Amino acid sequence: MEDLTSSNKNQLIDFTQLKKLLIRLLKNWYWFAISVTLAIALTYLYSRTLTSQFASSTSILLGEEVSNSPEQAFFKEFNITNGNQKIEDEIAILKSRSIMMDVVKTLNLNFQYFVQGRVNALELYKEDVPILVNFMVADSVVERSNLTYYFQFVSTTEFKYSTDGNFFNKSGAFGKQFETPIGNMIITPKIDDIMDYSGVNFVFRLSNVRSVAESYRNRLNIAPNRDGSSILIISLSDPVNDKATDILNTIVKVYNGIAISEKEQLAAATSNFIDERIELISSELSDVDNSAERFKTGNKITDIDTEADKYVAADSEVERELNETGTELSMAQYISDYLSKQKKYELMPSNLGLSDKNLEGAISQYNKLLQTRNRLLNSSSEENPVIANIDQQLEGLRISMKRNIANYENTLNIRMNKLREQENRINSKIYSVPGKEKRFRNISRQQQIKESLYLYLLEKKEESNIALANTQPNAKVIDPAFSNYAAIGPNKRMYYLGGLLFGLMIPFLVIYIQDLLDNKIHSKEELQELLPSVPLLGELPRLKKKKQQRIKENDRSPFAESFRLLRTNLDYFIKGRKDSRKIIQVTSTIAGEGKSMVVYNLARTIVNSGSSVLIIGADIRNPGIDRFTRSLKGAKGLSDYLYDDNCRVDEVVQMTPELEHLWVVKGGKVPPNPAELLMNGRMKELIEKVEEHFDYILIDTAPSMLVTDTLVISELVDHTIYVVRANYLDKKALNHVKDVYKNEKIPGLMLLLNDVESSNLGYGTRYGYGYYGQKKKKGLLSYI
Incomplete structure (x- = not known):
């Protein structure tokens, strides 16, 4: 049950705090309105400076050589995710600096043309550009330079120009050179009526090719259509729609051009290798042919008759195998020699059968x-970890190829030896063949081997030429670059939403920080939370004007009603005590909390109920009660009575002209020794003489934390109204009140919270003050 009660209490506290926060925010609604208005206005101005962005995209299909490479097949077979590495490499190549720089140079993207508006500049492109620069x-100088020129077209033949866009103090003529920091420049009109652009500032901007390429590389997006797909979607955004489309189409074109060039280089390397071997074999074949001719001529052999036909067929088969094996062995030896003499990073001849x-x-x-290494080197260096990894792989492949070639040659030599042994066995059976015929057969065999190798190389040369003629690009364009000409950015709705949130956040943060730094008392809830054991007599609302501090006759204002409620609460507290005397002192912690105002208005309220009241201005250091009794100017005051033993009571007790039953003892002149005067016994004597003549005695005393006057007078009073001013007194000062109450230094202490804002009043949030039946206007806060 206790836990439930505690939970309900915590919920009530949370709701109260939330309600208090909402009221605080709503009370400052105008700051939110001003802040949001300014934020939206600034957002509008900023959005006008933003340039619209248009998106263009294209899709390409990577060729079979990329998507079905040996590495891809291996990874796919074993379901390893690194199977996409080749596609990722191709994406990196498409986004490489070298390709983008080629695109920039091809489209002259480092040349930009603008028409300057009041807020921002409109970029022109292609046919829209009215001039040619x-x-x-040298192109190399232009490509690494940065320049900006502003032009104003004066006539069809002349123009003015500037480098800052402000002072057009230089003139030039179309078709004639004028000097720039990097060399002379010529401007030629591209349209007949160049004066269509009169009255506007035309801007030409030359940018460094590398920086422009980097800008577009950072904006270029390339991704597979889906995971593992060979279809790539390439997209780019740019303020000029057609430019984005041209850039994408040119990227694909340059990429395919590089791929075709690499394939042509490989085919050319293979063709050169074959041409070298053909030239060598042709020379060797010619030597063998000459040897055969000389042998026949020298031995007068015109026809060779075979005596052992049944062995010839077997011998011919062996010879065919010897020819094929010899051809493969020669090719292996050629490749081994090429690999030994080859430079470190050169293409190897391939498809040799x-x-x-x-x-x-x-x-x-x-x-x-x-080829991958060479492409990556265009946009990187040899210290790149990726290139270093490729170098390791290349070195491993070279070692592997050398080992494979050695094994291959060894296998072919073993086969050759076996075939020769078989041939020797056959030849031993053909014992009747003459020696001349044997020697001629050896020559003929060499001739056939050379012929077979020569014909094989011619066949491979033809295949290489056909492959070179049918070179295909790496990427097939599925959809050329396309845009729907609808701007994708900036998203102005998000900017306005951000402006709205920013406008709301600023006053909220200001209010929140104010609350964090705030160390003042604002409401009776805060006061009761800090001083829970001290009785709270009531609270007084804040006055809009200082002139309203006096209660008038028949006053029905909330301020007057608060004092009527205060009078009722005071009577209730006094009746609850054993001592029925109504000698009450009114004090505060520091000056300026409104105790004198409370004394005067409380006295008037009590008098209006038919009781007689005496006000004693005991704050003789700063007699604040005198401000409310200016009609008694010139009368003796308390300080006079305390100082002069001959001064009589009837000389200082004065009736106010405005109210019959309200009497006042003014503070009088400020003495040099207030505390000593209050302790000389005359103050006690005064109270004893007047207490039986008045229903209430209200004593305005000095602030209790600053001087000892209040503690001196406390021995003479029965009750104390302790005034705490809202939004004024530091919370730490309440420790003084706690100490005074705990140690009973002041009798009958009751708290009165003064100057409370209407939103913090315990009754002001819904009902307010006023007589029953009095009509009042309802505000927004009344519904909270």
Whole structure:
């Protein structure tokens, strides 16, 4: 049950705090309105400076050589995710700096043209550009330069220009050179009526090719259509729609051009290798042919008759195998020699028809890795970890190829030896063949081997030429670059939403920080939370004007009603005490909390109920009660009575002219020794003489934390109204009140919270003050 009560209490506290926060925010609604209005206005101005962005995209299908590479097949077979590495490499190549720089140079993207508006500039492109700019310097100088020129077209032949857009103090003529920091420049009109652009500032901007390429690389997006797909979606956004489309189409074109060039280089390397071997074999074949001719001529042999026909067929088969094996061995030796003499990073001849498919595969993989390395080097350096990894793979492949070639040659030599042994066995049976015929057969065999190798190389040369003629690009364009000409950014709705949130956040943060730094008392809840054991007499609302501090006759204002409620509460507290005397002192912690105002208005309220009241201005250091009794100017005061033993009571007790039953003892002149005067016994004597003549005695005393006057007078009073001013007194000062109450230094202490804002009044949030039946206007806060 206790836990439930505690939970309900915590919920009530949370609701109260939330309600208090909402009231605090609503009370400052105008700051939110001003802040949001300014934020939206600034957002509008900022959004006008933003340039619209248009998106364009294209889709390409990577060729079979990329998507079905040996590495891809291996990874797919074993379901390893790194199977996408080749596609990722191609994406990196598409986004490489070298390709983008080629695109920039091809489209002259480092040349930009604008028409300057009041807020921002409108970029022109292609046919929209009215002039043609040429530099009379090398392209290499232009490509690494940055320039900006502003033009105003004066006539069809002349223009003015500036470098800052402010002072057009230089003139030039169309078609004539004028000097720039990087060399002479010529401007030529592209349209007949150049004066269509009169009255506007035309801007030409030359940018460094590398920086422009980097800008577009950062904006370029490339991703597979889906995971593992060979279809790539390439997209780009730019303020000029057609420019984005041209850039995407040119990227694909340059990429395919590089791929075709690499394939042509590989085919050319293979063709050169074959041409060298054909030239060598042709020379060797010519020597063998000459040897055969000389042998026949020298031995007068015109026809060779075979005596052992049944062995000839077997011998011919062996010779055919010897020819094929000899051809493969020669090719293996050629490749071994090429690999030994080759520079470190050169393409290997491929598709030579070797029977060792592992060796053919290693050569193909070596060439592809080498091409990938060369492409990456266009936008990176050899210290790049990716290139270093490729170098390690290439070195491993070279070692592997050398080992494979050695094994391949060894296998072919073993086969050759076996075939020769078989041939010797057959030849031993053909014992009747003459020696001349044997020697001629040896020459003929060499001739056939050379012829077979020569014909094989011619066949491979033709295949290489056909492959070179049918070179296909790596990427097939599925959809050319396309845009729907609808701006994708900036998202102004998000900017306005951000402006709205920012406008709401600023006053909220200001109010929140104010609350964090606030150390003042604002409401009776805060006061009761800090001083829970001290009785609370009531609270007084804040006055809009200082002139309203006096209660008038028949006053029905909330301020007057608060004092009527205060009078009722005071009577209730006094009746609850054993001592029925109504000698009450009114004090505060520091000056300026409104105790004198409370004394005067409380006295008037009590008098209006038919009781007689005497006000004693005991704050003789700063007699604040005198401000409310200016009609008694010139009368003696308390300080006079305390100082002069001959001064009579009837000389200081004065009736106010405005109220019959309200009497006042003014503070009088400020003495040099207030505390000593209050302790001389005359104050006690005064109270004893007047207490039986008045229903209430209200004593306005000095602030209790600053001087000892209040503690001196406390011995003479029965009750104490302790005034705490809201939004004024520091919370730490309440420790003084706690100490005074705990140690009973002041009798009958009751708290009165003064100057409370209407939103913090315990009754002001819904009902307010006023007589029953009095009509009042309802505000927004009344519904909270």
